[in-house]
Amino acid sequence: MFIIKRKDFFRQGNLVIFFFLLVLTSCKSVKLQTFEFPKPVDTNSKEIAYQEKKIYNLSDLYFADNQFDGARLNNFELVNDSTLVATILPENEPINSSPHYAFRLWSSAPAEVYLQLNYPTNKHRYWPKLSNDGTHWKPIDSVNFKVLTDSSKAQLKLNITNDKLWIAAQELNNSTHVTNWAKERANHTNVHFNVVGKSKLGRDLIMLDIYVGSPEGKDMVVIFSRQHPPEVSGYMAMQAFVDELLKDNRLSKDFIKKYRILVFPLLNPDGVDLGHWRHNAGGIDLNRDWAYYRQEEPKNVANYIVNTVKKSKNSVVLGLDFHSTQEDLYYSLSDDNHSVIYPFKDYWIKGIDNALPNYTPADYPEPFNQPITKAWFFKQFGADSVTYEIGDETPRDFIKLKAEVAAREMMKLLILR
Numbered sequence: 001m002f003i004i005k006r007k008d009f010f011r012q013g014n015l016v017i018f019f020f021l022l023v024l025t026s027c028k029s030v031k032l033q034t035f036e037f038p039k040p041v042d043t044n045s046k047e048i049a050y051q052e053k054k055i056y057n058l059s060d061l062y063f064a065d066n067q068f069d070g071a072r073l074n075n076f077e078l079v080n081d082s083t084l085v086a087t088i089l090p091e092n093e094p095i096n097s098s099p100h101y102a103f104r105l106w107s108s109a110p111a112e113v114y115l116q117l118n119y120p121t122n123k124h125r126y127w128p129k130l131s132n133d134g135t136h137w138k139p140i141d142s143v144n145f146k147v148l149t150d151s152s153k154a155q156l157k158l159n160i161t162n163d164k165l166w167i168a169a170q171e172l173n174n175s176t177h178v179t180n181w182a183k184e185r186a187n188h189t190n191v192h193f194n195v196v197g198k199s200k201l202g203r204d205l206i207m208l209d210i211y212v213g214s215p216e217g218k219d220m221v222v223i224f225s226r227q228h229p230p231e232v233s234g235y236m237a238m239q240a241f242v243d244e245l246l247k248d249n250r251l252s253k254d255f256i257k258k259y260r261i262l263v264f265p266l267l268n269p270d271g272v273d274l275g276h277w278r279h280n281a282g283g284i285d286l287n288r289d290w291a292y293y294r295q296e297e298p299k300n301v302a303n304y305i306v307n308t309v310k311k312s313k314n315s316v317v318l319g320l321d322f323h324s325t326q327e328d329l330y331y332s333l334s335d336d337n338h339s340v341i342y343p344f345k346d347y348w349i350k351g352i353d354n355a356l357p358n359y360t361p362a363d364y365p366e367p368f369n370q371p372i373t374k375a376w377f378f379k380q381f382g383a384d385s386v387t388y389e390i391g392d393e394t395p396r397d398f399i400k401l402k403a404e405v406a407a408r409e410m411m412k413l414l415i416l417r
Helices: 004-013 015-023 176-186 232-246 250-258 269-273 296-312 344-355 373-381 395-416
Strands: 055-058 062-065 075-080 081-085 102-107 111-118 129-131 137-139 145-147 153-160 167-168 191-198 203-208 219-227 259-264 315-325 329-334 363-366 384-391
Touching: 004 153, 004 191, 055 075, 055 395, 062 081, 102 153, 111 203, 153 167, 176 191, 176 203, 176 232, 176 269, 191 296, 219 232, 219 395, 232 250, 232 315, 232 384, 232 395, 250 259, 250 395, 259 296, 296 315, 296 373, 315 373, 329 344, 329 373, 344 384, 344 395, 373 384
Parallel strands: 081 111, 219 259, 219 315, 315 384, 329 363
Antiparallel strands: 055 062, 062 102, 075 081, 102 167, 111 153, 129 137, 129 167, 145 153, 191 203, 203 259, 329 384
């Protein structure tokens, strides 16, 4: 393959060479493979601790509950007449520091209270979001919130009544919400809703299949989201990205005529509905199980993609996996791994940069050390692959704007192949 150094590439601005390279695509494998990595991960199932679903009643004065999908509350105690403590524990350990919480709080009479979030084995991460209905959310005002000395506790000042107040680490988006979103998109003429398998606990693994006319022989883009339950800001970016692909304009229409897009908006429905911090019902980080597929979710999804590619003679050229972390960034392929559309990523990131004033994309090319989706897309298909990370507290309007720009810049490049 013809290769050009990145510094020369941009200096020459040689788009002709880029498009020539994009033409040289092929499906690397149509059989699901297993892989070895420098840092293998044991993804055999591990025991998890289920939270007790209940209403907590503190002296008939204060009440809290976790009786909804996506909730996380492990204990609720009264310290004094105005201080309450909510204890938050993970599903198992060791675990990434993503201490998700979500519960409802109310009182028998109007009261001003101090609510402490207590993490016995971890530290506070997520700025609290409040809602009166579980649908419309806003971050708590900074004057009413503080992280306490060692970060294992945080404190909210709240005015509560006998109306339930929803308190959560991130806006609630459980499996019902995600399925409803996906089915609404399937009202679009060219979007097809499917269930590709079941999770460990029997929940649907849903998928949107986007194409015009016949799906046969088309190059394919695959989109993942919610391998990790609390990563809602990444899910929001995925929603906006997909919606941009479906807009009623020439670019979007031409793109979905040319490409087939598979969207898996919820890879970990059990973890999401159980209120997990990170893992699935098998106690495993699903984004470490893309070598041997020991968990039901990666196994079902990987098999479906490979079988679909084989049946319809598709070629996966790009995989995007939406996640959340403390800041916005992109984890991409290292420069010594040339995908079938190399150097797509360099032009894509540059396009996003040019389209968004006062924003500089943070691109982190990485070697393949662990069995994550980014590595799997490349090793299985030779596809380019990017882990699209959004900050936990990135402003929601900017999440949407940046995802729309990212979708447009992707389409502009790939439409010309």
